[in-house]
Amino acid sequence: MKNIIKEILLTEDQITARIKELGRMITEDYKGKNLMLVGILKGAVIFMAELAKNIDMPVLMDFMAVSSYGKSSTSTGIVRIVKDLDCSVEDKDILIVEDIIDTGLTLSYLTDNLKKRRAKSVKIVTLLDKPERRKTEVPVDYIGFKIPDEFVVGYGLDYAEQYRNLPYVAALKEGVYSSKTDNVVF
Numbered sequence: 001m002k003n004i005i006k007e008i009l010l011t012e013d014q015i016t017a018r019i020k021e022l023g024r025m026i027t028e029d030y031k032g033k034n035l036m037l038v039g040i041l042k043g044a045v046i047f048m049a050e051l052a053k054n055i056d057m058p059v060l061m062d063f064m065a066v067s068s069y070g071k072s073s074t075s076t077g078i079v080r081i082v083k084d085l086d087c088s089v090e091d092k093d094i095l096i097v098e099d100i101i102d103t104g105l106t107l108s109y110l111t112d113n114l115k116k117r118r119a120k121s122v123k124i125v126t127l128l129d130k131p132e133r134r135k136t137e138v139p140v141d142y143i144g145f146k147i148p149d150e151f152v153v154g155y156g157l158d159y160a161e162q163y164r165n166l167p168y169v170a171a172l173k174e175g176v177y178s179s180k181t182d183n184v185v186f
């Protein structure tokens with residue numbers, strides 16, 4: 001596993017500490033509100049579980065899965081809802097939980113989509129942000145870490161569905177993800 005990793009960008013301790021801070025901020029900001037976390041499958045699962053444990057108030061938790069067609073590491077910008085929410089968002093204060101914001105296209109689409117369904121408010125929390133890659137303006141309310149433009153895995157993030165369970169965030173070696181086959185090259 002280690003030979004595909006160039007460098008650990010964020011250790012488990014750094015991530016845990018930052019999520020505690022985010023949890024405290026969110027608890028403060030959502031006092032008296034009807035908070036519903038909407039996790040974006042599958043990348044946000046580990047972050048959302050850890051974040052939810054650090055929010056000290058009742059929260060609803062639901063999930064959506066979106067796809068940008070295929071398993072490729074490059075975002076096409078075409079967003080398709082693969083799994084929709086089970087609960088209604090009407091009159092709820094929605095906090096979209098994402099693993100990473102890259103071009104911003106996914107979140108821009110999702111924010112509009114949830115607003116149209118009459119959510120009371122729609123905000124975004126992301127574990128990671130790659131600001132250099134942004135193609136569209138998206139207001140991101142809570143950011144765990146800004147990272148450089150590198151393809152990362154771990155803490156929920158995958159390459160070809162692998163490495164989500166790494167407890168840290170790591171950059172892949174160059175050449176690993178440039179393969180057009182979508183298979184990891186060892």
Ligand code: XMP
Pocket residue numbers: 043075098099100101102103104105106107150151152153157158159
């Ligand atoms: P956009 O470009 O719409 O895309 O902001 C966000 C989605 O792109 C995926 N993504 C990554 N996944 N390592 C990953 O494992 C990365 O470095 C990376 N960059 C973008 C991810 O699915 C995210 O939800």
Ligand code: MG
Pocket residue numbers: 043157158
């Ligand atoms: Mg992904």
